[in-house]
Amino acid sequence: MTTTPKRDAATDLAQQFAEYVPSLEARDIVAIRPSYGLVIDGEERPAEGGATFPTIEPATGAHLADVAEASPADVDAAVAAARRAYEGTWRDMPGRRRAKLIFRLARLLQDRTRELAVLESIDGGKPIRESRDIDVPLSAAHLFYHAGWADKLEYAVPGMTARPLGVVGQIIPWNFPLLMAAWKIAPALACGNTVVLKPAETTPLTALLLAELIDEAGFPPGVVNVVTGAGATGAALAGHPGLDKVAFTGSTGVGRSIRRQLAGTGRRLTLELGGKGAHVVFDDAALDQAVEGIVDGIFFNQGHVCCAGSRLLAQEGIADELLERLRRRIELLRVGEPLDKNTDVGAINSAAQLERIRVFVDEAAADGCRIDQPSRPLPERGFFFPPTIVSGLGGAERIAREEVFGPVLAVQTFRTEAEAVAKANATRYGLSAGVWTEKGSRILWISQRLQAGVVWANTFNKFDPASPFGGVRESGHGREGGRQGLQEYLHTTPVAA
Amino acid sequence: MSDRGGDRLAVRKTYKLFIGGAFPRSESGRTFPVRAPDGALLAHVAAASRKDARDAVRAARGAQGAWAGRTAYNRGQILYRIAEVLEGRAAQLADELAAVGVDAGAARADVEAAVDAAVWWAGFADKLDQLVGAVNPVAGPFLNLSTPIPVGVCALACPDGGGVAGVLGLVLPAIMAGNSAVAVAGGPAALVTSTLGEVVATSDVPGGVVNLLTGDGGALLPWLADHEDVDLIELSGAPDGMHADLEERAAGNLKRVARTGGAETVGTAAAFCEIRTVWHPARI
Numbered sequence: 001m002t003t004t005p006k007r008d009a010a011t012d013l014a015q016q017f018a019e020y021v022p023s024l025e026a027r028d029i030v031a032i033r034p035s036y037g038l039v040i041d042g043e044e045r046p047a048e049g050g051a052t053f054p055t056i057e058p059a060t061g062a063h064l065a066d067v068a069e070a071s072p073a074d075v076d077a078a079v080a081a082a083r084r085a086y087e088g089t090w091r092d093m094p095g096r097r098r099a100k101l102i103f104r105l106a107r108l109l110q111d112r113t114r115e116l117a118v119l120e121s122i123d124g125g126k127p128i129r130e131s132r133d134i135d136v137p138l139s140a141a142h143l144f145y146h147a148g149w150a151d152k153l154e155y156a157v158p159g160m161t162a163r164p165l166g167v168v169g170q171i172i173p174w175n176f177p178l179l180m181a182a183w184k185i186a187p188a189l190a191c192g193n194t195v196v197l198k199p200a201e202t203t204p205l206t207a208l209l210l211a212e213l214i215d216e217a218g219f220p221p222g223v224v225n226v227v228t229g230a231g232a233t234g235a236a237l238a239g240h241p242g243l244d245k246v247a248f249t250g251s252t253g254v255g256r257s258i259r260r261q262l263a264g265t266g267r268r269l270t271l272e273l274g275g276k277g278a279h280v281v282f283d284d285a286a287l288d289q290a291v292e293g294i295v296d297g298i299f300f301n302q303g304h305v306c307c308a309g310s311r312l313l314a315q316e317g318i319a320d321e322l323l324e325r326l327r328r329r330i331e332l333l334r335v336g337e338p339l340d341k342n343t344d345v346g347a348i349n350s351a352a353q354l355e356r357i358r359v360f361v362d363e364a365a366a367d368g369c370r371i372d373q374p375s376r377p378l379p380e381r382g383f384f385f386p387p388t389i390v391s392g393l394g395g396a397e398r399i400a401r402e403e404v405f406g407p408v409l410a411v412q413t414f415r416t417e418a419e420a421v422a423k424a425n426a427t428r429y430g431l432s433a434g435v436w437t438e439k440g441s442r443i444l445w446i447s448q449r450l451q452a453g454v455v456w457a458n459t460f461n462k463f464d465p466a467s468p469f470g471g472v473r474e475s476g477h478g479r480e481g482g483r484q485g486l487q488e489y490l491h492t493t494p495v496a497a
Numbered sequence: 498m499s500d501r502g503g504d505r506l507a508v509r510k511t512y513k514l515f516i517g518g519a520f521p522r523s524e525s526g527r528t529f530p531v532r533a534p535d536g537a538l539l540a541h542v543a544a545a546s547r548k549d550a551r552d553a554v555r556a557a558r559g560a561q562g563a564w565a566g567r568t569a570y571n572r573g574q575i576l577y578r579i580a581e582v583l584e585g586r587a588a589q590l591a592d593e594l595a596a597v598g599v600d601a602g603a604a605r606a607d608v609e610a611a612v613d614a615a616v617w618w619a620g621f622a623d624k625l626d627q628l629v630g631a632v633n634p635v636a637g638p639f640l641n642l643s644t645p646i647p648v649g650v651c652a653l654a655c656p657d658g659g660g661v662a663g664v665l666g667l668v669l670p671a672i673m674a675g676n677s678a679v680a681v682a683g684g685p686a687a688l689v690t691s692t693l694g695e696v697v698a699t700s701d702v703p704g705g706v707v708n709l710l711t712g713d714g715g716a717l718l719p720w721l722a723d724h725e726d727v728d729l730i731e732l733s734g735a736p737d738g739m740h741a742d743l744e745e746r747a748a749g750n751l752k753r754v755a756r757t758g759g760a761e762t763v764g765t766a767a768a769f770c771e772i773r774t775v776w777h778p779a780r781i
Contacts, residue, residue, distance in 0.1 A: 096613060099620060103577060141570060148573065148620020155628055155763060417781060444640050444779035466569075466623050483627050 022340040025128045030119045032205065035066045038074055038228060039211040041081035042221025048073045053230065055204055058125035058347040059338050059382040067204050070227035072236040075196070078225040079242040082167040082194040085222030090194050091164055095151035102147035102189055104217040109140040109182075112213065116206055120178055121338040123205040125347030125383070126301050128339050138463060139182035142481070145465035146186035149486055153191065156483060160492035164192030165268060166244030168489070169237045171258075172207075173250045174200035174349050175304035175405075180249055181207045183480050185224055186465075191489035193245070194223050198237050200250075201230040202350050235261070243267060245489070249306070252403075252429070252474050270478025270488050272306065272470055274403040275431030278424040279309045279460070280414075280446065283317035285436035289458065291325045294409070297434060297460035299333060299345050299387050303407040304353075306475070307432035309460055310404060312411045313423050319413045323391060326409075330387040331374045345407055348383040357385050357406035364390045364399045364410075401427050417446060425451045430472035434460045453479070512542040512687065514549060514711060515694025517556030518704020524548050529712065531687055534598040542687045545710035547720045550679065553708035554726050557650045557677035560705030565647045565675035573622035576673060578700040580615035583661075586696055587612065590661050593688040599660065607660040614662060617761045618669040625674060628763050629770060638780035645770035647675035648753055649728030652721035654714060654743075656734030657684030664690050664709070666759025667731050672706055674769040679708045679727070681718060682734070687711040715739065722746035729753040729769065 035052065037044040047068035055064050070078070090098070109116065116139075117132040126135070153162040168188045172180035177199055188195050199207035211226045227233055234254075238246050239261045245268035248258050252273040262269050279297060281290050297309030314322050338346035348354040365371050372389040391411040393400050400410050414420040424433055433452040435443050443457040453471040456462060463469065468482035479485045512531075513520040522528075525546035531539045545553075564572070583590075587608045594604035626644055633641040653667040664682050671678045682690040690711050697707045710717060715736055722730050722743040730747050732740055733756050747754050757765040 096616070100616060103616065103620075144570070144573065144577075145623055148622075148624060150620075151617060152620065152624065155624070439781075441778040442781050444777065445638075445781045448779065466627065483624075 022337060023342055024337065025118055025121075025339045025341055027118060027122065027339065029115050030122065032065055032119070032122070036204065036208050036228070037068045038070050038078070039208065039224075039226040040074070040078045040222075041084075041225065042215060047071060053201060055123060055202065056350070057122055058202075058349050059379075061382055064123060065205065067228045070198075070229040070233045070236075075227055075233065075236040075240060076242075078196045078227050079167060079169070079240050081222040081225050082196050083242060085220055086164075086167055086194040089220040090223050091192050093192070095153060095192075098189065098192065099147045099150035101217055101219055102143055102150055102186065105213060105219075106140050106143035106147060108213040108217055109136065109143060113137065113140070116178060116209060118339065119209060120206050121346070124174060124177055124203045125338050125349055127343040127346040128341055129343065130301060135176055135179045138465075139179050142179075142182045142186045142465040146190035146486075149187075150190040153490065156486050156490060157492045159495055161495050162191070162490040162492050165489060165491055166193060167196065167242060168193045168245045168247060169196050169198070169240060169243045171198045171234045171238060171246070171248045171250065172200060174203040175301060175306070177203035178206040178210060181210055184247055184249075187480070187486055187489045188247075189223065191486060193489055196225045196227060196237060196243075198227050198229065198234050201228070204228040238262070241265070245269065247478070247488070248272070252476075255476055268488070270470075270480075271476035272478070272480065273431075273474065273476040274405075275306045275308070275429045275471060275475050276311060276401065276403055276427040277307055277309045277432035277434065277452070278311040278313050279434040279436060280420045280424055281312065281314045281318065281322060282437035282439070282442065283315040284438045285318070286438060286458070287318065287322060287325060290322065290436040291329050293434065293436065293458070293460040294326060295329055295333070298409045299330075299407050300461050302345055302348055302385070304349055304405055305461070307454060307461070307469075309432065309434050310408065310410060311400065311424075312409055313414050313420055314411065315420070316413050316415055323389070323411060326389055327372050330372070330389065333374065333387050335374070335376075335384060335386060336379050345387055348385050348406065351383055353405065354383040354385060357404055357408065360399050360404045360406070361388055361390065361408060364393075364397060367397050369393055369397065369399070395423065395426065403429070417442070421446060421449045428474040431475035432456065509540070512540045512691040512711070514543045514545055515691070515697065515707070515709040516549065516553045517559075517708065518698060520694060521549075523712070524552070529687075531597060533596055539596055540688065542691060542711050544712040545681070545717055546712075547717075549710060550717050550720050551724070553679040553710055554650060554652075554721070554724055556705035557679050557708055558726055560703055561647070561649055561675075561677040564672070564677060564703060564706045567675075569623040569625060572673060572675065573619045575701050576615055576619035576622060576669060579669075579696060579702070580612050580619060582696050582700045583608070583612045583615060586692070590689050590692060593692060594660050597688065604660070607662050611661040611665045614665055614669055614759070614761060618673045621766060622673050625766055625770070629767050630772070633774070635776075638778060640777045640779050641774065642777075643772050643774045645674065645767070646773045648769060648771055649676060650726060651676045651678050651729040651731060651769065652718075652724070652727045653678055653680040653731045654718055654733060654735040655680050655682035655686065655690070657682065657686055657714060659686055659734060661689050661693065663734060663759070664693055667733060667757070668707055670757065670759070670765045671731070671769050672702070674766060676729070676769055677706045677708075679710065679721065681710045681712070681714050681721070683712055683714050718743055719746055722752070723749060725750050727752055729755060731755045731757065733758045
């Protein structure tokens with residue numbers, strides 16, 4: 001009598017992965033040009049002296065295109081174009097007309113979603129599932145929402161007459177290139193401001209395609225200008241005396257230096273900076289739901305998310321069980337080709353960022369923390385880092401307090417609500433937090449005590465143009481989205497009696 | 498033999514009602530003639546009966562819950578689609594107004610105002626809660642949240658001479674807020690009202706959310722004011738002299754009475770809403 005060896009679940013799983021056939025989104029919907037210029041006054045032009053920088057595909061390390069690197073003189077030209085457009089057309093254009101143009105732009109984004117999603121994943125490395133289902137539709141939604149405000153500004157602040165600020169310099173990061181562009185330009189334009197936008201140097205391509213759509217929609221030239229470049233271009237823009245406002249999303253360090261740059265100028269400033277968001281999981285939480293929320297909260301977009309739930313605070317009664325489930329769950333995450341529709345975790349945005357993440361995790365290991373990572377190998381080329389859970393923390397480690405901006409979850413435990421609040425607030429940041437419990441009053445009690453601009457309860461990483469987003473403390477100031485976000489782009493005076 | 502000669506004979510449209518997403522004639526079999534200023538017959542337009550009004554209310558009730566359950570963003574997108582489709586029909590609608598004697602410039606202005614109203618209300622759908630609702634600072638450890646909710650089925654008395662903007666001016670804010678509508682318009686607006694059904698039907702508005710009745714408002718409105726399953730009656734276009742009677746009839750089931758005139762304001766939006774307040778403890 002013969003017996004077949006018993007197959008366990010892990011063997012089955014290994015088998016499945018061995019036989020895996022990727023489901024690749026076609027790249028040919030996007031035509032990437034060999035080079036891109038700046039967009040100033042509705043026209044594409046090379047940078048002064050022809051300076052360029054390369055943009056790289058993070059999944060392969062391959063060179064995608066050369067992009068113009070704006071000099072201070074180019075930034076000058078862009079600010080001047082924005083000023084002319086502001087005074088010449090945009091400021092005095094009836095709100096209904098501005099609304100129609102922004103609605104058109106929202107529709108054009110919806111028409112080109114597939115192309116934008118593929119380009120975003122190629123240039124930035126994020127999984128196509130995310131760029132297709134989140135980045136692009138949410139970008140269109142932001143434009144749609146704010147289009148609807150352009151002709152209703154008298155309702156923006158009750159009792160106040162609202163006027164635009166003027167010319168706005170907007171500097172955006174590489175983690176959500178198109179979405180951050182939409183978050184920035186939509187309220188600015190709806191309120192009657194003109195824009196000089198600086199995309200991040202590693203991810204300029206979707207912002208440049210957006211500029212084409214802005215032109216197609218029929219916006220007057222100069223209303224949105226795009227100056228590509230790195231830190232020097234950003235500094236030239238942030239400090240430009242021709243601006244009435246600066247809006248920056250990026251690191252707390254750069255945000256602080258912009259704050260210094262603008263000191264005493266009277267120019268308006270909003271900052272959306274780093275974070276070290278904590279999930280607080282109570283022992284009555286629905287654990288399966290919490291596991292999914294925690295996984296999404298930290299591994300969404302490779303953890304390149306300012307509001308990522310990069311810390312987990314688990315109540316002692318369920319901590320072991322929760323950690324075990326999380327370790328099993330990350331084994332199932334598929335890390336790899338961003339254009340594969342099944343990919344959960346894509347490529348780290350750049351070699352430099354990959355190195356920063358490595359240093360954090362190596363340091364934690366040296367400190368004696370436990371490091372859990374999936375057993376499967378990573379792709380051989382490109383910039384990849386496995387989903388990582390760091391446990392056994394004391395709380396003083398750098399990884400427990402500082403922003404990693406990568407797929408790394410730092411785990412601690414707590415006993416009481418008060419201890420949870422104290423630990424959650426034990427960073428200099430204050431962007432997001434997650435609360436997991438079946439008890440509504442506990443959600444509200446702890447929400448009122450968490451130092452965070454956004455608290456998600458029994459969910460995480462939810463975004464909507466109608467919902468104000470932004471941080472407290474060193475996560476920045478100002479809100480994006482909702483009625484409150486609109487006010488960041490308006491000058492208001494009391495309605496004359 | 499085919500009609501491919503120079504003087505092709507036009508195919509005339511039958512002007513029907515719009516109920517539950519379909520285009521029925523009146524169940525009564527009645528029509529009324531709409532004529533050009535020179536007396537030439539333009540069309541026999543369906544004259545809605547009491548039974549048609551009841552059918553329209555039933556369709557509106559059936560569609561309202563799911564419509565209110567859509568996100569505000571989705572309703573806004575659909576209202577914007579109405580603007581897009583309406584823009585494409587602008588010439589036809591202006592012609593239908595001009596045919597009954599409206600000055601060509603005024604006809605075009607009327608249609609353009611209706612398109613712009615659709616854009617305005619499309620952009621209002623996801624502002625409604627923020628402008629009409631509130632978090633209330635009650636003196637205790639509670640979250641206290643007031644949000645606007647739709648009233649339900651709205652009967653709308655559109656002005657007979659109001660053209661496209663007159664009809665849509667009431668329909669748009671009503672459905673923006675998640676209500677379903679039974680709109681009544683007659684007289685010279687009858688042709689465009691019937692055509693508006695075709696606009697609504699091709700704009701992703703679910704069947705039954707908007708129902709359009711052409712005919713004698715003076716006869717239809719009392720029936721709707723009496724109807725137990727109508728939650729609100731908008732009297733902006735009701736004939737002078739009928740208001741007191743209609744309000745008295747509305748008292749039967751305490752239906753809300755509104756007179757917004759279709760103004761593009763937060764006040765109009767609020768007139769099509771109730772407020773629901775939720776209390777939740779916030780202390781452990």
